[in-house]
Each structure stands twice: as C-alpha cells, then as structure tokens.
Amino acid sequence: MGITIPFVKPSIGVAEKEAVLQALEMGAIGGNGRLTQQLREQMQQTFGVRHVILTTSCSDALELAMMVLNVRPGDEVIMPSFTFVSTANAVVRQGGVPVFVDIEPDTWNIDPDQIEPNITPRTRGIVPVHYAGQGCRMDEINAIAEKYGLWVVEDAAQGVGARYGDRYLGTWGTIGCYSFHVTKNITCGEGGALLTDDDDLGYRAEIIAEKGTNRSAFLRGQVDKYTWVDIGSSFILSDLLVALLKVQLQRMEEITARRIAIWERFQRELKGLEDDEYIVRMRVRPPAQINGHIFAFRTVNPDWRDPVLQKLRQRGIEATFHYVPLHSAPFARNHLPNGRELPVTDLVSRSLIRLPLFPDMTDAEQTYIIENAHDIFRKL
Numbered sequence: 001m002g003i004t005i006p007f008v009k010p011s012i013g014v015a016e017k018e019a020v021l022q023a024l025e026m027g028a029i030g031g032n033g034r035l036t037q038q039l040r041e042q043m044q045q046t047f048g049v050r051h052v053i054l055t056t057s058c059s060d061a062l063e064l065a066m067m068v069l070n071v072r073p074g075d076e077v078i079m080p081s082f083t084f085v086s087t088a089n090a091v092v093r094q095g096g097v098p099v100f101v102d103i104e105p106d107t108w109n110i111d112p113d114q115i116e117p118n119i120t121p122r123t124r125g126i127v128p129v130h131y132a133g134q135g136c137r138m139d140e141i142n143a144i145a146e147k148y149g150l151w152v153v154e155d156a157a158q159g160v161g162a163r164y165g166d167r168y169l170g171t172w173g174t175i176g177c178y179s180f181h182v183t184k185n186i187t188c189g190e191g192g193a194l195l196t197d198d199d200d201l202g203y204r205a206e207i208i209a210e211k212g213t214n215r216s217a218f219l220r221g222q223v224d225k226y227t228w229v230d231i232g233s234s235f236i237l238s239d240l241l242v243a244l245l246k247v248q249l250q251r252m253e254e255i256t257a258r259r260i261a262i263w264e265r266f267q268r269e270l271k272g273l274e275d276d277e278y279i280v281r282m283r284v285r286p287p288a289q290i291n292g293h294i295f296a297f298r299t300v301n302p303d304w305r306d307p308v309l310q311k312l313r314q315r316g317i318e319a320t321f322h323y324v325p326l327h328s329a330p331f332a333r334n335h336l337p338n339g340r341e342l343p344v345t346d347l348v349s350r351s352l353i354r355l356p357l358f359p360d361m362t363d364a365e366q367t368y369i370i371e372n373a374h375d376i377f378r379k380l
C-alpha cells in the first residue's frame with residue numbers, strides 16, 4: 001500500500017465526541033434549543049458582533065442575507081467570478097443579477113479598483129469573498145459602499161478565525177457569512193452562520209430563518225405565542241451539530257495556529273520553485289492576517305497544472321484545483337447578461353493547485369508533499 005494524504009481531514013477529538021453523545025442523551029437534537037442559544041452567545045463574544053444566526057450552511061446564510069436585504073428582480077450585486085457557486089446563487093434565487101468582476105493577480109481576492117466602474121443605478125450591494133481566508137481590502141470596499149449607499153455582504157465561508165486589521169472577517173460588512181462545512185477550519189460537517197451588528201437585519205434574519213415566525217423571541221420569553229410575521233424558510237441548525245461546533249469554536253485558536261504553521265512551512269519551503277519560475281505563491285497583504293485555510297499556488301505555465309496534479313495524485317497526494325470561473329460557467333452563459341473579459345480570473349483558475357492542508361497533518365506527511373512537489377516540477 002502506498003501513502004495517501006487526503007485533501008482535508010477534520011480534526012475531531014474526544015471532547016467533540018463527548019459533546020455529541022451528551023447532546024444525544026439530553027435529547028438535544030432539534031433546532032434552536034439551549035445549545036444553540038449558548039453557541040450564539042459564545043460567537044457574539046468571540047467575534048465581537050451583536051447578532052449571530054446559525055444556519056445549515058454558508059449557502060443558506062448567503063441566501064438568508066439576500067432575503068433579509070430584500071434583493072429584488074433586476075438588482076445588481078457586484079462579486080468576483082472566482083468563487084464558489086453559492087455566492088452567486090444566493091443573488092440569482094432572489095431574481096438579482098450577479099455582476100462579476102476581476103480579482104487581484106497576487107491575492108486572488110476581488111480587486112477593489114474593478115468595483116466602482118461596474119456600479120450602475122441598479123447596483124444594490126457588493127459581496128467580497130475572502131479567498132483562502134485572506135481578507136479582501138475591506139476598508140476600501142466599505143468606503144465605496146458608503147459613497148454609493150450600497151450594502152456589503154462578506155462571503156467569509158473560508159475566513160472563520162482570520163482577521164483584517166484588528167477585526168475578524170465576517171464583521172466588516174453589513175452582514176458576514178461563515179461556513180462550518182467539513183472542509184472548513186472549524187466544522188460540524190454541514191453548518192453556517194450569519195453575522196451582523198444591525199439590529200433590524202439581525203432580528204429579521206432570525207425570523208426568516210425560523211420559517212417567518214417570531215419563534216426565537218417566544219423562546220426567549222419576549223412574546224407569549226409565536227406566529228407568522230414575515231417571509232421565511234427553515235435555515236436552523238440541529239442542536240446535535242451545535243454541540244460539536246461549540247467544542248470546535250473553543251478550539252479555534254489552536255486549530256488556526258496549527259493550520260497557519262503548516263501554511264507557512266509550505267510557503268517557505270516551496271519558495272525555491274517560485275525563484276526558479278515554476279510557480280507563483282499567494283501573497284498575503286497586511287493588514288490581512290490569514291487563518292491557514294487553503295494553501296494554493298499558480299503554475300507559471302497553465303499547461304503544467306494538469307500534469308502536475310496528476311503526478312501528485314499518482315504519488316498519493318490528493319491535491320486539487322478550483323474554481324471554474326462563474327462568468328463562463330454554463331448557467332451564466334445561458335441566463336445572465338453577456339459577461340465581460342476577466343483575464344486574471346481566467347489565468348488563476350487555469351493554473352491553480354491546492355495542496356492538502358489539515359491540522360492533524362504530520363511533519364513527515366508535509367515533508368513528503370514538499371519533496372514530491374519539488375521533484376515533479378523539476379522533472380517537467
């Protein structure tokens with residue numbers, strides 16, 4: 001049997017297992033129970049935000065955000081094309097139109113200089129996506145939003161635990177959305193959260209997430225019965241998963257520190273490949289402080305990407321790539337207005353490689369990946 005290093009592996013310890021068993025024994029398997037209340041408070045304190053609504057995924061948190069913000073047919077929302085489909089789907093489901101703009105060549109985050117030229121009278125908001133857990137230039141993005149009266153929804157699916165300046169990602173925009181999917185830094189398998197400091201939006205999100213009812217206020221004893229008060233859906237997370245997530249949140253600093261250490265070692269020990277013009281590594285630009293979510297680099301020649309990936313996999317290293325840019329995906333071509341050219345997005349998506357990165361990766365596993373990456377490129 002040869003070696004296999006998986007792409008991701010959640011770090012689930014004894015405490016998580018005990019918490020889930022305890023929740024089962026307590027019968028805490030429904031949503032919006034005591035554990036949910038505890039976790040919401042824990043997250044409000046940890047991230048320094050007034051409202052946290054737990055959802056079944058970040059996709060749901062993004063959809064909830066667009067519902068809360070009343071995105072209507074024809075409303076335009078500016079976002080990168082280099083992102084996961086959920087960023088755009090949330091807007092499209094409301095009848096809104098994603099307006100895709102290009103990314104920066106070094107951070108692979110939305111290029112703030114591309115935002116203003118794409119603002120029209122129909123523009124309602126901006127969705128920066130914090131790629132690999134590196135914060136977008138939030139001060140500039142918020143200034144543009146303020147100038148034009150737009151809202152900002154941060155897609156911080158990958159950004160949990162990362163900061164921009166002295167604030168956590170997800171707390172810079174009007175609304176922030178987190179993912180706790182199995183691939184993310186802290187996880188409960190499937191889960192997400194909506195964060196906001198705006199009381200009106202926070203209370204409305206709570207209602208929409210609870211089928212359009214004021215059940216959350218009822219559970220807090222603020223009303224004597226609950227009823228239908230707004231549009232709604234069911235976005236709430238089971239307390240069984242919340243039990244697991246509570247422990248993961250307590251471990252956030254430990255998990256993040258380990259991921260950053262692995263990320264930094266890759267960055268350091270693959271520098272030789274950049275010096276020899278095989279790859280281009282992601283740049284971290286202060287005041288962004290990463291959370292070590294993704295380690296990725298670009299091959300200098302996009303034609304090298306697939307053969308390198310294939311060789312890494314042949315050697316048991318489950319490296320991968322993403323994204324198929326949304327502006328050129330079949331849905332966008334068939335249903336959205338004719339897209340513009342996004343040359344940086346196209347180049348990055350054709351040449352990007354992601355290496356395995358998970359907190360329990362051993363030093364020996366990482367050495368194996370680094371040595372093989374050098375070997376494969378140098379024998380191209």
Ligand SMILES: Cc1ncc(COP(=O)(O)O)c(C=O)c1O
Pocket residue numbers: 056057058059060083084086087129155157158178179180181191192
């Ligand atoms: C940028 C981005 N947005 C949204 C999502 C959706 O997250 P979830 O799987 O929790 O719905 C992801 C998940 O990979 C993501 O990377």
